[in-house]
Amino acid sequence: MENTFTPIEFQKARDFSNKMNATFEFLKQNFKPFFKSLLYIAGPPMLVGSVLAGSLYSGYFGFIGNMSRNQGNPDVITDYLGSPMLWVEITLAVLLMFLSGVMIVAVVYNYMLEYDARKSNDIDVNTIWERVRNSLPMYFGTIFLYWILLIAAYLLVILVIIGAAAISPWLAFLGGVAVFIGFMYAIISLSLLFIIRAYEKIGFFEAMSRCFTLIRDKWWSTFGLLVILSLVQSTLSSLFLIPWYINFFVSMMHSIDRNPFQEPSFTQELINNIFMTLYFIVSFLLYSLPLVALAFQYFNLVELKEAKGLLSRINTIGQPAANNKTDEQY
Secondary structure (H helix, E strand, O other), X not given: OOEEOOOOOOOOOOOHHHHHHHHHHHHHHOHHHHHHHHHHHHHHHHHHHHHHHHHHHHHXXXXXXXXXXXXXXXXXXXXXXXXXXXXXXXXXXXXXXXXXXXXHHHHHHHHHXXXXXXXXXXXXXXXXXXXXXXXXXXXXXXXXXXXXXXXXXXXXXXXXXXXXXXXXXXXXXXXXXHHHHHHHHHHHHHHHHHHHHHHHOOOHHHHHHHHHHHHXXXXXXXXXXXXXXXXXXXXXXXXXXXXXXXXXXXXXXXXXXXXXXXXXXXXHHHHHHHHHHHHHHHHHHHOHHHHHHHHHHHHHHHHHHHOHHHHHHHHOOOOOOOXXXXXXXX
């Protein structure tokens, strides 16, 4: 059955609830092609990184169990921290998780750009991959410069607080509070950095300035949107930890020597690794929730301050409306 497809208008002012509704409507409307693109493009590094992270997590609990059974024997700590394989796993997990994060941001915003250009959800993975491949240098460059600035700011702040502490402990405390507030303001403001660079095709420092310009007087609404969607993301992903906790408590209850840190069997450890891996994968996929919401916040702020959508609609008055149809609406 053929259904009329009504694309979501991006350039539109929305209140808080409408931004939430637009986020979930977009994900509902594009569920299959959107998450298929995420799985196909960001999935491989995400899967390997999640397996390594799950293994590290289980290995840590194994280490705690060994410490308990050996009454805090320092050799256990030495063997655990001195294992070259542990540090190889940590390094690979961090690198792959970082790559997965960048790929997810790239897929989400390139998909939204393609959706806006086509006014359709009939989008294939190859099209998104071409967009992602061409824009990856921009995303990696943005991340790199962002972290360089954060590190530089952090070092500067440490020097200022140390200097203030030499004068007065209260001055150092007040300085620390002021720095925390400043960092929170900057981080929330710069949450629009990726969508601005993706949509407006401007440089890093120009995009930073644009972030602070757009978010002025709208910081709290952006903060609230991020907090709520992040809570939804963490709550949904935490559901996949329930089987892990069940398996963990079952293994404790069936401990023969009444030691709560009895070494798990191969089957228990396998189950733990599987569910921990699923948890990390789902967490990464659901990271798209706040990213999509931030995009709608960006378009909302642009419309409120610059009315680009209104001007575009005025320019199209008298032109025939496009009749977008698709064979299937997800």
